[in-house]
Amino acid sequence: MPAGADTPLVSFCVVGTNGAEVLPACLDAIAREQRLLDRPTEVLVLDNASTDDSVAIARAHPVGATVIALRRREGKAANDSQLLDTARGRYALLLNEDSELRPGATKELLDALERDPQAACAGAALLRPDGREQPSAWRFPGFGTTLAQACLLHKPLVVQSGRRTGGDAGGTRKVDWCQSACLLVRVSASATIGHLDPEYFVYGDEVDLQRRLADNGWHTLHVPAARCVHHEGLSTGTGARRRIVELHRNQERYLVAHHGHAVALLCRPFAAWPYLLRALAAIVLPGHSPRRYWWHVRATLAPNRGEGIREAAEAFNAQLEPPAASGGAAA
Structure with a gap:
């Protein structure tokens, strides 16, 4: 946290399981974001009972993270909810250990939420390691979206990220939901619905969160100017x-x-x-x-x-x- 800071504005919240090979890049990127943001922040790393060197790497990293080392393995929804409960910031940036923020991404997400008081979440554009953009925002699942997928119309009718018109001059626009690999959450809004449902052990937890927020009058923003590399699949040994x-x-x-x-x-x-x-x-x-x-x-x-x-x-x-x-x- 910057010298003299009291309450952080943003809490960087990282969840990881056996991701020692990608965690340093994630924390390095957070350190760069802290310097660019120049606002009070904190870093929380929740390790989900890793058997590799993840805990030691997180504790030794100069970013100065508070490390929560679980002894027993829990689901991603429970992990993120614990971080949201622990975070002291007004906003919590949920990240996977294999997420690597591009410079300025945090400021773009923060500016989007501060401009729109009814927005509970703001999601970044996700990139593959080779720089190609991957889908990061979608319509809420239902019979209509399922039928669109069956007709092979998933990309034009269901995916809401990518090169599209609408929104403000920077491309920020309302969407149904964004992936939680890089999702800035207004903690006070999430707290009103009890954060994420732990019954979603992994996958679907952020969809349900944003749907319940929408049902309570909030909405989600997709912010293409905020970019994050998602090294998807590189940090998991699960089949x-x-x-x-x-x-x-x-x-x-x-x-x-x-x-x-x-x-x-x-x-x-x-x-x-x-x-x-x-x-x-x-x-x-x-x-x-x-x-x-x-x-x-x-x-x-x-x-x-x-x-x-x-x-x-x-x-x-x-x-x-x-x-x-x-x-x-x-x-």
């Missing part, structure tokens, strides 16, 4: 099949919560259809494997079957001796 099971399980959870069981059931075959097409195409296309697409088809049609990331975390916790109470130690 692809478990991630697919967890993804579709929580998509089903969201649809049931916000649209009811009937709509969720109706969406299943339409959601499976584009994956089935890709699986069939992969059979005949050289260099393509249909296996991953078949996993998606099965998980979409039967979202409550199979083991996901939650079960992997439960198995990890079961091996701990002696069993430790969930919680962390700050340093």
Whole structure:
């Protein structure tokens, strides 16, 4: 925190699990952002029971982070909610350990929320490591978006990020939801709904958060001028099949919560259809494997079957001796 600062304006909140190879770049970028922002800040790093050197790296980094080291592995929604409860800042910038802020991103997000008092969240444009932009804002899931995906119209009708017109001169515009790999949250707004729902172990938690905020009169902004490299998938050792099971399980959870069981059931075959097409195409296309697409088809049609990331975390916790109470130690 800058010398003489009292209450931070922004809390940088990083969640990580076994991401020692990407965490230094994340913290280096935060340190640059602190210098550019020139506003009081704090840095919180929540380590989700890593077995690598992540905790030591976070504690030794000159950014001066407060490190919360969990002894037992929890879900991403619970992790982010703990950080939002701990943060002293008016705004909390939720980041993954594999998120690397581009210079000036924090200021762009902060300016967007301060200009719009009814905005609860502001999301950055996410970039792949090679600099290509990846989708980072979408319409809320429902039967309409599922049907659009089944008709292979996902990009024009569902994705709300990318090169589009509208919004203010800098391209900032209202969207339904933004990905939480780089999401600035107005803490007071999130607190009114109890932050994130821990039943979403991972995936879908930020969608549900922003939907519940919207239901309570808030909205989300997408800020293309704020840019963040997302090294997606580089910091996880969890198998692809478990991630697919967890993804579709929580998509089903969201649809049931916000649209009811009937709509969720109706969406299943339409959601499976584009994956089935890709699986069939992969059979005949050289260099393509249909296996991953078949996993998606099965998980979409039967979202409550199979083991996901939650079960992997439960198995990890079961091996701990002696069993430790969930919680962390700050340093």
